[in-house]
Amino acid sequence: MNITSTILQKQKKKILEIWLQNQLADNALRDDLMTNDELSKQSDELLDALARAVKSGNVDNIYAAEFEQITDILSDVSITRARQGFSPRETATYVLSLKKAICSVMEEEYQDRPELLYKEISVINNLLDQLSIITFETFIKGREEVILRQTDEINEISTPVIRVWDGILALPIIGTLDSARTQIVMENLLQEIVNTGSNIAILDISGVPAVDSLVAQHLIKTVSATRLMGAECIISGIRAEIAQTIVHLGIDLSNIKTKASLASALQLAFSMSNVEVKKVQKNTGFGITR
Amino acid sequence: MIVMTKDTMQIVREQDVVPFRNRVREYAVKIGMSLVNQTKLITAASELVRNMLKYASGGKVILEIISKNAQTGVRLTFVDEGPGISDIKQAMQDGFSTGRSLGLGLPGAKRLVNEFDIQSTPGTGTTVTITHWKHGR
Amino acid sequence: MDRIPILKMGPYLLVTIQIDLYDRVALNLENDLITMVSKTEAKGVLIDISAVSIVDSFMGRILGNIASMSRIMDAETVVVGMQPAVAITLVELGLTLQGVHTALNVEKGMELLQDMIGLHSSSTEDDEEGPDDRND
Numbered sequence: 001m002n003i004t005s006t007i008l009q010k011q012k013k014k015i016l017e018i019w020l021q022n023q024l025a026d027n028a029l030r031d032d033l034m035t036n037d038e039l040s041k042q043s044d045e046l047l048d049a050l051a052r053a054v055k056s057g058n059v060d061n062i063y064a065a066e067f068e069q070i071t072d073i074l075s076d077v078s079i080t081r082a083r084q085g086f087s088p089r090e091t092a093t094y095v096l097s098l099k100k101a102i103c104s105v106m107e108e109e110y111q112d113r114p115e116l117l118y119k120e121i122s123v124i125n126n127l128l129d130q131l132s133i134i135t136f137e138t139f140i141k142g143r144e145e146v147i148l149r150q151t152d153e154i155n156e157i158s159t160p161v162i163r164v165w166d167g168i169l170a171l172p173i174i175g176t177l178d179s180a181r182t183q184i185v186m187e188n189l190l191q192e193i194v195n196t197g198s199n200i201a202i203l204d205i206s207g208v209p210a211v212d213s214l215v216a217q218h219l220i221k222t223v224s225a226t227r228l229m230g231a232e233c234i235i236s237g238i239r240a241e242i243a244q245t246i247v248h249l250g251i252d253l254s255n256i257k258t259k260a261s262l263a264s265a266l267q268l269a270f271s272m273s274n275v276e277v278k279k280v281q282k283n284t285g286f287g288i289t290r
Numbered sequence: 291m292i293v294m295t296k297d298t299m300q301i302v303r304e305q306d307v308v309p310f311r312n313r314v315r316e317y318a319v320k321i322g323m324s325l326v327n328q329t330k331l332i333t334a335a336s337e338l339v340r341n342m343l344k345y346a347s348g349g350k351v352i353l354e355i356i357s358k359n360a361q362t363g364v365r366l367t368f369v370d371e372g373p374g375i376s377d378i379k380q381a382m383q384d385g386f387s388t389g390r391s392l393g394l395g396l397p398g399a400k401r402l403v404n405e406f407d408i409q410s411t412p413g414t415g416t417t418v419t420i421t422h423w424k425h426g427r
Numbered sequence: 428m429d430r431i432p433i434l435k436m437g438p439y440l441l442v443t444i445q446i447d448l449y450d451r452v453a454l455n456l457e458n459d460l461i462t463m464v465s466k467t468e469a470k471g472v473l474i475d476i477s478a479v480s481i482v483d484s485f486m487g488r489i490l491g492n493i494a495s496m497s498r499i500m501d502a503e504t505v506v507v508g509m510q511p512a513v514a515i516t517l518v519e520l521g522l523t524l525q526g527v528h529t530a531l532n533v534e535k536g537m538e539l540l541q542d543m544i545g546l547h548s549s550s551t552e553d554d555e556e557g558p559d560d561r562n563d
Binding site: 304305307308311325326328329330332333336337340384394395397398401402 | 447449450451480481482483484485510511512513515516519520521522
Binding site: 183186187190191193194197199221224225226227228229230231 | 506507508509511513514515517518519523524529530531532535536
């Protein structure tokens with residue numbers, strides 16, 4: 001394999017040239033995301049690192065210390081590409097086209113010694129396959145990070161706490177309630193209870209598509225935490241099908257105040273805080289007396 | 291996984307609990323953990339250190355800031371040379387206690403942190419490792 | 428500091444916990460409070476934990492004990508000012524402090540005690556407060 005390393009060093013320029021050609025030849029590569037200069041600088045660095053690593057002789061274990069620099073560069077490349085919105089194909093081509101370049105240079109060099117050529121090419125094949133797996137893993141991880149960040153943002157904006165009355169908060173929940181979301185709902189709600197000194201919080205779940213035992217558990221947790229703070233929690237927006245599933249699943253909500261609609265929850269909240277709402281005789285609409 | 295900061299604290303008396311909790315908080319603040327996650331981590335640590343004092347009359351805790359897959363977190367390892375736990379499964383159940391407590395220590399601590407591992411050999415001691423990531427997942 | 432001061436305010440006892448307690452201090456507090464309840468025949472106990480950043484199962488048990496013991500002596504316990512992070516952690520821990528009343532702050536805790544004790548006394552003896560027109 002020192003043959004490989006010799007070639008990598010001796011023919012570096014040529015390999016780099018073919019490699020860059022290969023990369024650029026791919027129609028799918030968009031030059032709007034990265035300039036050619038950047039691309040060739042990145043490729044040059046990687047090739048240097050590869051030559052050094054192969055020289056060490058340890059080509060079977062890419063997790064060895066010699067390969068750390070390469071895996072670092074590759075991870076860096078794939079994560080950056082994932083964030084910039086490169087397609088998986090473009091990212092994979094990056095490493096796979098290097099394989100093609102090295103192989104073609106080797107073929108030229110050793111065309112008269114097929115046995116040696118075969119052996120060396122299979123070593124290179126093996127090595128670069130492993131490297132492309134790493135590239136792919138990090139690419140997907142990069143994408144996952146993007147998704148995770150977006151989820152966080154959605155969670156943040158989708159849990160508004162509204163002060164509907166002096167001492168009464170309402171929190172409409174829209175979408176599924178998983179544990180991460182519950183966490184944010186609880187934090188926002190409890191903080192707002194402290195900020196406004198509210199006694200009552202209404203959790204409206206009309207926007208929650210389905211309530212299973214896990215969601216119910218999250219609701220119960222939120223109610224318990226609110227009570228620990230010294231406030232009461234009413235759950236409203238319980239549709240017929242949700243009531244059905246709750247009973248069929250055997251979930252006990254009996255010590256939680258529940259109401260079918262936000263309006264009736266508000267009414268309960270009013271009566272709990274000794275506020276009376278009534279129509280005034282003169283038709284000026286609503287009047288509220290305390 | 292990379293260990294960025296490492297420290298060991300001996301826990302022998304109940305007076306060591308509060309300084310220990312403060313040290314854990316220091317670590318959590320250092321990596322920018324949110325208040326809720328800090329509180330969860332410290333509460334879990336408090337439960338475990340209390341167990342250590344109660345059942346093994348003390349031990350040591352290794353505090354570390356670790357980084358794995360571009361995430362930072364605090365890892366705490368509680369090592370004691372106490373009597374050990376013969377039935378870990380039972381000890382991990384809510385409400386089970388051989389002492390006069392609520393029996394929430396181990397299962398509660400597990401619910402509070404992201405990663406929880408317990409190893410115990412009766413007669414030799416118990417090691418509990420917990421990890422809580424910066425973003426709490 | 429080994430003891431937490433207990434203030435007597437009319438028929439109530441007020442305790443403000445300003446530091447993270449270690450076990451001995453918490454146990455002392457439980458003892459002292461119960462002794463005070465019996466000595467002063469207090470009708471309510473108000474525990475302000477707004478400065479407490481950690482409540483673990485031990486501390487939770489102490490709070491529960493104080494509440495149960497006081498109740499036997501006919502005094503209600505209200506824990507006030509729990510931090511949001513502490514409440515979330517307690518729920519996750521599985522500790523919901525059954526039997527302990529809670530309120531947002533000392534003022535609201537006092538109101539709650541007044542309501543509860545007012546209800547108690549109205550059921551046993553005559554209600555001396557006139558203009559209280561609550562109809563639950």
